[in-house]
Amino acid sequence: MNLNWKRKFLTIVTGQTVSLVGSSAVQFALIWWMASETGSPILLAFSGLxxxxxQALLGPFAGVWIDRLHRKTVVIAADLFQGLVxxxxxxxxxxxxxxxxxxxxxxxxxxxxxxxxxPAIQALIPRLVPTDELVRVGGWQQFLQSGAFMLGPVLGALMYGALPLPVILLTDLLGAxxxxxxxAFVKIEEPPQEHGEKRHFAHELREGFRTLLRDKQLCVLLFAVTLCMVFFMPLSSYYPLMTSNYFHLEAFHASIVEFTFALGMMATSLAVGLFGHIKNKLLFAHLGLFGIALTSLISGLVPPNMTGFWVFAVVCLFMGGSGNFYGIPTIAYMQESIPGEAQGxxxxxxxxxxxLSMPVGLLVSGPISEAYGVPLWFxxxxVAMFVITLVSLLIIRKLH
Incomplete structure (x- = not known):
């Protein structure tokens, strides 16, 4: 049984990793195509929006269908849809x-x-993995995904210099x-469905909200993360502009930044995978947010020269690592505490x-970055994420 779940998990996550390599290569190529030819923060911000x-508009409704349908079928259909687009x-x-x-x-x-x-993948994993292994499995899963995010931009940059964009786009379908x-060849036990009177869609939607609201500490953390992401998520759209407009460098240098960010994710994922029995998951999540705040602050202070670029690349290494320190424990905590039939x-x-934090952040960050430069938003x-995380940590300690 022990080997059985490990074999199934590795089979699934390997295929997903291959798909992520193709997707991240395509996404990098598309974003660099816009960044290098237009140089517009507004257009890059719109792409992030x-x-x-x-997800911001349809996520709650999609979650109801994920819990109603076979999650494996949902994942396969979603993968193929993205490749065909x-x-x-x-x-x-x-x-x-x-x-x-x-x-x-x-x-x-x-x-x-x-x-x-x-969400279908996140709800699928607990159907395969023992509860006490969720943190370590999350670490290994993130390790492979980080490798995909590290390889994808480099592959995208290499292909962008050697191949037409339409050819690069085809790698998305191959990965999917x-x-x-x-x-398709992995048998997965679906969560038990409730029997009796058929429930209405709106009732199931409200039930998902109630399930989340029962855990007050989790609600505080997710609210803090949402506020932090208002500031942090727009930065993902501005990375190419830091390289092209601020440092005046090429696509290869942009891929180095993506590489170091993913390398940081991979290093912390490996650490969690090897030593992943984290007791206080919510505390670790806050430490990760503090790390993101500090690295964002430093990124906004680097000078616009080659030395500044290499400092920025190294800082992104720690920024990527910090993201995993909040992400992996948070997901594992939810997989442990939320009933399987409501996880979708x-x-x-x-x-x-x-x-939802992304469009809110872009509405503010876009004009500021256009007028005063991307580093100011970093x-x-x-500063903002440090204050938000500190307040959240103090509230959770009082609730505990």
Missing amino acids: MAFLP AVAFAVWFLFATPPHWTACVVLGVRALGGVFHT VAACLTL RVFSLMGSMMS LISG
């Missing part, structure tokens, strides 16, 4: 060169698949097919909270 808006955009290039803003639309449409894919094939809804609600974000 389109990538997160579907990229192929459709590639076909457009055969007839004409699309306007740059259409890449934002593609990122938004692809994100519709992610609305179902991410690999993920679907590995998942609760994880979707969490995803919506995180995604600086503002670091």
Whole structure:
């Protein structure tokens, strides 16, 4: 039995990792295409908005369907949908060169698949993994995903210099097919469904909210994370501009920043995977948020020269690592404490909270970054996240 769940988990996560490599390469190529040819923070901000808006608007409703349907089927359908969207955009290039803003639309449409894919995977893992192994498994899962995020941008940068963009887009479908094939052959026990009178959609939606609200400490943490992400999430759209506009460097240098960020994620994932029995998961989550705040603050202070770029790249190493220190314990805590039959809804609600912070942050950060430069938003974000995290930690200690 022990070997059985490990074999199933590794099969699934390997396929998902291959898919992530293709997706991150395509996403890097699309964003660099816009950043290098337009240099507009507003357009980059809009691309981030389109990538997160579907989850913010549709997440709670998608969660109900995830809990109603076979989660394996949901993941496979979402993977294939994202790959086919990229192929459709590639076909457009055969007839004409699309306007740059259409890449934002593609990122938004692809994100519709992610609305179902991410919470379905998060709810699927506890059906395979023993409860006392969830933190370590989360570490190993994040380790492989970090490797994908590390390899993807580098692969995207190399392909961008050697291949036409339509050819790069096809790698998204190839990765999706690999993920679907590995998942299709794994037998997974679905959570028990409630019998009796058929419940209404609205009732199940409210039940997901109630399940989340029962854990007051978790609610405080997620609220703090949401506020932090208002400041932090827009930064993911501005990384290419830090390289191209602030440091005046090329796509290869942009991929180095993505590489070091993912390397930091990989290092902490490996540490959690090896020594992952974390008792106070909520405390570790706050420590991770403090790390993100500090590294964002430093990023806003680096000078616009080559030395500053290398300092920025190293800081991104620790920024990526800090993200895992809050993300892995938080997900494991939820997988342990939330009933299996409601996890699709609760994880979707969490995803919506995180995604809703993106458009709010972009509405403020876009004009500020356009007028005063991207580094200022890094600086503002670091200060704000430090204060928010400190307040959250004090509240949770009182509740405890």
